[in-house]
Amino acid sequence: MNPVISVSRLSKTYASGYKALKEIDLDIRPGEIFALLGPNGAGKTTLISIICGLVRASEGTVTADGHDIVRDYRAARAKIGLVPQELTTDAFETVWATVTFSRGLFGKRANPAYVEKILRELSLWDKKDSKIMTLSGGMKRRVLIAKALSHEPQILFLDEPTAGVDVELRRDMWNVVRGLRDSGVTIILTTHYLEEAEEMADRIGVISKGELILVEEKTALMSRLGKKTLTVQMPSRLAEVPASLAPYALTLSADGTELVYSYDAGEDSRMTALLQDLAREGISFKDLRTEQSSLEDIFVSLVKDNR
Amino acid sequence: MNFHAIRAIYLFEMARAGRTLLQSVVSPVLSTSLYFVVFGAAIGSRMADIDGVSYGAFIVPGLIMLTLLTQSISNASFAIYFPRFTGTIYEVLSAPVSYAEIVIGYVGAAATKSIILGLITLATASLFVPLQINHPLWMLSFLVLTSITFSLFGFIIGIWADGFEKLQLVPLLIVTPLTFLGGSFYSIDMLPPVWRTITLFNPVVYLISGFRWSFYGVSDVSVGISLTMTLVFLVACLVAVSWIFRTGYRLKS
Numbered sequence: 001m002n003p004v005i006s007v008s009r010l011s012k013t014y015a016s017g018y019k020a021l022k023e024i025d026l027d028i029r030p031g032e033i034f035a036l037l038g039p040n041g042a043g044k045t046t047l048i049s050i051i052c053g054l055v056r057a058s059e060g061t062v063t064a065d066g067h068d069i070v071r072d073y074r075a076a077r078a079k080i081g082l083v084p085q086e087l088t089t090d091a092f093e094t095v096w097a098t099v100t101f102s103r104g105l106f107g108k109r110a111n112p113a114y115v116e117k118i119l120r121e122l123s124l125w126d127k128k129d130s131k132i133m134t135l136s137g138g139m140k141r142r143v144l145i146a147k148a149l150s151h152e153p154q155i156l157f158l159d160e161p162t163a164g165v166d167v168e169l170r171r172d173m174w175n176v177v178r179g180l181r182d183s184g185v186t187i188i189l190t191t192h193y194l195e196e197a198e199e200m201a202d203r204i205g206v207i208s209k210g211e212l213i214l215v216e217e218k219t220a221l222m223s224r225l226g227k228k229t230l231t232v233q234m235p236s237r238l239a240e241v242p243a244s245l246a247p248y249a250l251t252l253s254a255d256g257t258e259l260v261y262s263y264d265a266g267e268d269s270r271m272t273a274l275l276q277d278l279a280r281e282g283i284s285f286k287d288l289r290t291e292q293s294s295l296e297d298i299f300v301s302l303v304k305d306n307r
Numbered sequence: 308m309n310f311h312a313i314r315a316i317y318l319f320e321m322a323r324a325g326r327t328l329l330q331s332v333v334s335p336v337l338s339t340s341l342y343f344v345v346f347g348a349a350i351g352s353r354m355a356d357i358d359g360v361s362y363g364a365f366i367v368p369g370l371i372m373l374t375l376l377t378q379s380i381s382n383a384s385f386a387i388y389f390p391r392f393t394g395t396i397y398e399v400l401s402a403p404v405s406y407a408e409i410v411i412g413y414v415g416a417a418a419t420k421s422i423i424l425g426l427i428t429l430a431t432a433s434l435f436v437p438l439q440i441n442h443p444l445w446m447l448s449f450l451v452l453t454s455i456t457f458s459l460f461g462f463i464i465g466i467w468a469d470g471f472e473k474l475q476l477v478p479l480l481i482v483t484p485l486t487f488l489g490g491s492f493y494s495i496d497m498l499p500p501v502w503r504t505i506t507l508f509n510p511v512v513y514l515i516s517g518f519r520w521s522f523y524g525v526s527d528v529s530v531g532i533s534l535t536m537t538l539v540f541l542v543a544c545l546v547a548v549s550w551i552f553r554t555g556y557r558l559k560s
């Protein structure tokens with residue numbers, strides 16, 4: 001399948017001389033939810049801004065739905081909706097007016113029924129005649145989403161859509177995003193909530209210091225890098241790990257009542273053998289627990305390696 | 308052409324003016340009335356006619372020009388500076404619109420407002436002095452051309468400015484003095500020869516002179532020159548705007 005967004009050898013050096021992006025290559029597949037992760041200042045917003053036409057690339061090219069974003073900017077931009085990171089809204093406009101404005105700006109004929117549909121989906125309908133400045137932060141964020149969706153884009157960029165949004169609303173927003181994906185919209189989002197990427201994304205890209213250090217299916221990433229641990233709780237203290245168990249590289253907790261076995265989620269574990277060996281050594285256990293590292297742990301270790 | 312976009316920007320800007328309708332209309336009406344009380348009635352009654360036109364009537368074209376220039380510049384510069392300041396400009400920059408369409412939307416709206424205010428000033432003036440308009444079509448042409456040209460100029464200022472002070476600097480330090488010294492309140496023939504020559508470097512002289520000619524058929528410089536100078540300034544502004552968009556000056560990093 002042709003990529004819906006194709007970024008090739010994209011670099012950005014700001015006027016200050018700062019290299020914010022270094023030769024980024026990235027293909028976004030149609031219909032996926034792609035999560036872009038990275039610490040503050042990694043270059044996420046810069047990348048999105050270039051694709052959307054807010055920042056000029058220093059080198060490299062980008063196509064959106066096959067259209068070059070510079071040479072064929074009209075066709076490219078008509079396909080794209082952007083929800084910026086900052087809450088930049090008009091103050092005195094009403095919600096209805098600002099969303100209608102966006103639709104016109106993107107060259108679409110007025111369609112009140114469609115605008116009503118988006119406002120209802122985003123629970124903004126009862127606020128449609130309110131001035132934006134009278135809305136809460138979370139509502140303003142949804143107004144920005146409504147504006148971005150007003151022209152029925154095929155590709156939606158969400159730059160930290162859930163920053164400063166409460167838990168309940170965040171779940172609502174995830175549902176909206178999933179609904180969009182189900183209707184065929186490709187979604188690229190950035191977030192600092194790893195839980196969000198874990199929950200939503202099909203694929204994950206990690207950017208650090210302007211370099212794309214990883215792009216992978218979320219599930220593959222989690223099983224490839226995910227560490228699992230098995231913790232064995234014993235009814236009584238164990239003085240030391242018996243020598244026969246050395247191949248398992250077990251660690252004994254300080255109080256001597258827990259044995260911890262680490263293994264990669266992807267590989268075949270030797271758990272059955274381990275449990276049999278424990279029994280053979282006369283070690284009984286009162287409880288077992290396994291844990292899998294989250295995306296957050298993976299992310300932290302990745303970015304740390306890139307330091 | 309993305310006509311929907313031009314229309315969206317234009318209507319957005321006109322709606323913004325609509326919200327501040329009272330102050331948009333009241334201030335030119337008030338200041339025009341004040342000028343007439345002071346210059347027309349109090350001082351004007353002791354002034355001789357200029358080129359056969361009573362002093363009160365003589366200053367009308369200059370006053371309208373003053374309104375057009377200040378309103379065009381402040382409307383257009385604010386219209387583009389404010390979204391830059393708040394960040395809402397991101398939407399316009401990410402939309403499938405050409406630079407020409409952006410300019411037509413913003414400058415068109417600012418010029419429309421100036422034209423309306425110019426006509427309101429004219430109507431206010433007609434309450435104080437008997438007016439005569441010898442060349443109404445020329446009068447309207449100058450009105451429209453000046454509004455468009457100076458709205459473009461204001462647009463450029465709104466992009467150049469990186470603070471609210473700068474936004475006010477040019478109108479305050481350049482445009483108002485040039486208008487006052489450009490023959491709003493006197494004929495440049497009344498100046499000593501040296502000053503007359505210096506004054507001819509003031510572009511506003513040509514605007515006011517041509518505009519006044521369309522009213523009373525008298526002018527400081529010939530109408531052809533007035534028109535040419537206005538067009539030259541218009542083209543200069545167009546060149547500047549196209550350079551701004553080509554380079555992304557102050558709009559895109």
Ligand SMILES: Nc1ncnc2c1ncn2[C@@H]1O[C@H](COP(=O)(O)OP(=O)(O)OP(=O)(O)O)[C@@H](O)[C@H]1O
Pocket residue numbers: 014015016018020038039040041042043044045046047085560
């Ligand atoms: N206009 C600019 N001029 C100079 N440097 C800039 C400009 N905009 C961004 N930068 C720099 O580029 C780098 C990347 O910024 P960017 O906003 O893309 O990061 P980010 O990944 O979005 O971070 P965050 O998670 O904080 O939003 C930062 O070091 C930032 O200081």
Ligand SMILES: [Mg+2]
Pocket residue numbers: 044045046085159
């Ligand atoms: Mg960012």
